[in-house]
Amino acid sequence: MRLLWALPLLSALPAWAATNGEFNVLSFNVAGLPAIFNSNGVPGSKTANTEFLGSKFAQYGYDVIQVQEDFNYHAYLYKTDNHPYRTSTSGGDLLVLI
Numbered sequence: 001m002r003l004l005w006a007l008p009l010l011s012a013l014p015a016w017a018a019t020n021g022e023f024n025v026l027s028f029n030v031a032g033l034p035a036i037f038n039s040n041g042v043p044g045s046k047t048a049n050t051e052f053l054g055s056k057f058a059q060y061g062y063d064v065i066q067v068q069e070d071f072n073y074h075a076y077l078y079k080t081d082n083h084p085y086r087t088s089t090s091g092g093d094l095l096v097l098i
Contacts, residue, residue, distance in 0.1 A: 023063035028053070032071040047076050054080035 030053060031040045042049060050073040057065050058081045070077065078086060 024061075025064045025066070026057070026060075026062045027066045027068065029068040030070050030073070030077065032067075032069045032073045034072045046073055050076040051080045053077060058082045 030050060031038065031042075032046075032050070035046050040046070054077045057077075065081075065083065067077065
């Protein structure tokens with residue numbers, strides 16, 4: 001509430017947004033519940049499958065990737081992906097990357 005006086009000043013600043021260009025976005029449900037709750041019926045371990053998804057995310061070069069149901073395998077998704085801006089997870093397996 002104390003910064004309300006600054007709002008008129010912000011509107012006087014120039015907009016630094018792009019006026020043209022493109023970016024690509026992927027929204028993907030990674031079905032990240034622990035296997036004990038949801039096996040998904042997909043062959044292979046959820047850990048290995050999630051690492052595979054991360055490598056595909058890196059391979060295809062999406063600018064923005066939003067994953068849904070990323071509950072338990074977040075670190076494994078990041079292990080094989082190289083996007084520079086990432087969000088943290090609120091749970092799941094911990095994996096220390098060296």
